[in-house]
Every structure is written in structure tokens, then in C-alpha cells.
Amino acid sequence: MDVESIVFPHFEQYIRLSPELKHELANRIHLRTFEKGELVHNADTICVRSYFIRKGLLRTYFLKDDKEISEYFSSENQWVNSPRSFIKQKLDIYYIDALEKTEAFSLHVQDLVYLFDNFPEMERYARLSMGTNSGFMIERIFSLRFTTAKEKYEHFLETYQHIHHRIPLGMIASYLGISQETLSRIRAEK
Amino acid sequence: MDVESIVFPHFEQYIRLSPELKHELANRIHLRTFEKGELVHNADTICVRSYFIRKGLLRTYFLKDDKEISEYFSSENQWVNSPRSFIKQKLDIYYIDALEKTEAFSLHVQDLVYLFDNFPEMERYARLSMGTNSGFMIERIFSLRFTTAKEKYEHFLETYQHIHHRIPLGMIASYLGISQETLSRIRAEK
DNA sequence: GTAATTTTTTGATATAGGTCAAAATTTATG
DNA sequence: CATAAATTTTGACCTATATCAAAAAATTAC
DSSP states (O other), X not given: OTXXXXXXXXXXXXXXXXXXXXXXXXXXXXXXXXXXTOEEEXXXXXXXXXXXXXXXXXXXXXXXXXXXXXXXXXXXXOEESOHHHHXXXXXXXXXXXXXXXXXXXXXEHHHHHHHHHHOHHHHHHHHXXXXXXXXXXXXXXXXXXXXXXXXXXXXXXXXXXXXXXXXXXXXXXXXXXXXXXXXXXXXXXX | OTXXXXXXXXXXXXXXXXXXXXXXXXXXXXXXXXXXXXXXXXTTXXXXXXXXXXXXXXXXXXXXXXXXXXXXXXXXXXXXXOHXXXXXXXXXXXXXXESSOEEEEEEEHHHHHHHHHHOHHHHHHHHHHHHHHHHHHHHHHHHHHHOOHHHHHHHHHHHTTTTGGGSOHHHHHHHHTSOHHHHHHHHHTO
């Protein structure tokens, strides 16, 4: 299985992986497949696994007035989980489902805790990669506060350069916090 | 100086502080005072210090069409810096100024790097405290996407429970991404 | 491959909140 | 304290985008 060729390079963007750590990672990460439409995580449960996507597309969403609101989308070479649920091991509002058939490497929270406890460089990895993530959130906050619906959509196209065409319009609209009618009109005018 | 009674308890919310680490922290953290209106960080420079506020109120803002837009406010027992500038050691858009006379403990980025390199528990501290922070950003993103101006203001009042009355209206409006006229009307109607 | 379902588009209308301008109030300064 | 400067409030008006409804198009299922 290609933990070595897919997951290791991701870590190595942030830290050096010792042979021991590689060994532990390889033993603890397991490939899993989700069919299109399958639920990867249910908000009824505490999130105990984090998935690193090898191929496919996942959506993190929540329910608001019985409607599905997309929180964000994740694709190849990204970790996905229900953040506050996974970190705090408590319930949270997010569901995750597969917009495409998806293959992902799965890491259990207990294994991650073991790795944090025994490999300080994993703490560093987490700190640094969270920094990358915070950067995205800062940008998103900016985009939500000060831009028109059209600019929000353009920002989305940039942020999701590689995958925007794989995501249905309605889901993009809820991600941006605009109505799908407005988004449809924005698209039409180009 | 009361690094011991102010800063240590903050760290101890997340990690145990060894005597050695306490010693290093105490040696590297220095108290500094800013007068009301004083610039704590200038966007023209790379941010090399992080400040832990002992007393006072700081504002992080940026310029947009020559207007000051408040990004967030920070008060007692919080770290403040220009996040992306401090972490990546490159220029970013944020200025920080003092809305009140402020006393803050200052930690240089080089000292922090030393601490990260020699005390793995500091990496853990950073990881965990960033998690807390991400939680706030997730909430803010929700609030910006799906709520009316009034609800945004109410969310602000919750988030800044202790300090909202110390922040001028115009700065709150730009923080929320609404016009100050609208905010003034919202306040009037209560 | 046709029917059923879901998603997207188009049209008409309503409204929250923006902008501009000026008055009122508060805060800062000599 | 008095005057200047900054901030907040109020009013009039306008526009971007929401909502509701229905048609069109695309996708899914039998």
C-alpha cells in the first residue's frame, strides 16, 4: 500500500520522518474506500478517524433548517475530519460525505495520540500544518466580510482551483453563504 | 515581574511546565508598556514579537481603500501578533495598535524557536492553543455567512463579552463587515 | 431509454443593508 | 474650559441579493 509514496511526502513538507516514525505511521494508517454518496462521518457520533484522501472528493457539511450547508470540500492530499469533534473527542455538527468514489488513508485518534506522545516531531507537524489551515480561514473570513457574491465566487474558484468543476452549484452556494439562484445568475453572466 | 503569576497559568491550561522550561520562559519574556494609540506592530515590518497582554486592549487591523478595518481585538491573557507575519517571518497586511494603555509580556520569535527546539511540550502547547483559536474562526465564519447584521452584532457581544464596551462603534462595524450607520441603528432599536 | 427525481435556470418581487450627506454628540487638545 | 477634531446618529435614497414560483435541464433509477 502506498502510504510511503502518498502520505509520507505530505508530512515531509513540514518535518523529517525518522525510520521509526515511518514504521509507526505505516502500521497505523489503513486504506479505506467510500462509494459516491456514502457517509464518511455522521454527526451523531464522535469523530475518531482522520482521513487523508488519496483519490476522490469529500464534503464536510452541517444541517441548518433541514438543509445541508457545505462547510468545505476536501480532495487529494488533504486530511479530513470533523475538526472540533476529532480534536476534543466530543459531538459536533458536521457530517462528511463522499461526492465521488473516494480512497482515503485512515488514522485513528488513538494512534494519533500515541504518535504525539512518542514523536515530538508529530506535534511540530500538527502545529505547522494548522498554521497553513488558519491562513485559509483568515482569507475566507476576509472574503465573507467584504466582497460581493461575485467576488466570493471568484475567491472560491481560486481556493478550489483544481476541484471547483467537480462540485454541484447548490453546494457551492451554501459554502459561500449566497443563494443558489444568485450563483446561477453569476455564472450565466460570464 | 509576574510572568510566573500571569503567563505560566496560561501555559498550564494546556501543558505542565517543568522547572527548566519555567526558567527559560521567565528569562525570555519581558514586560513592555504601550500608550493609548501607540502602534504595537507596523505592517511595514516583519512581526518578530508576540505579546501576551497583562492589562489593556489591542486591536489588529489592516487598511482597505485607506480605511482601517479591524480584524480582531485582544485583551487580558491573550497572545497577539500578526499571525502570518510572525509564523512565516514575512510581511503581511496587519497593524496592531493600543486602544488603551496596555502592559504586555513580549516574546521574541527567536526565543520561541529556541523553546520549540528544546521543549517539545511547547510544540504541544502551540498545537492545542491553535485549536482553541481555530474554533473561534469556525464560529466567526458561520456568523459571517448566515446571519443578519443584528445577529452578527449579537455574536460579537458574546465573543467579546468582557470587552465589547471598551471598543468604539466604528471599529466594531468594520470587524463585522457592516456599515457603522447600520450598527448605530441596530444599537438604537434596543 | 423512458419516467421520475434532482438540480439548475429564469422571472418577478421584496427587503436588508449600503451609500451619501448633514446634524448631534463625544472626545481630545491647547 | 473652549475650541477643534473625531465619532456617532439620523434621514433619504438606492442596490445587491434574498425569496418565492415555475420552467428547463440534467441526472438517476427502473
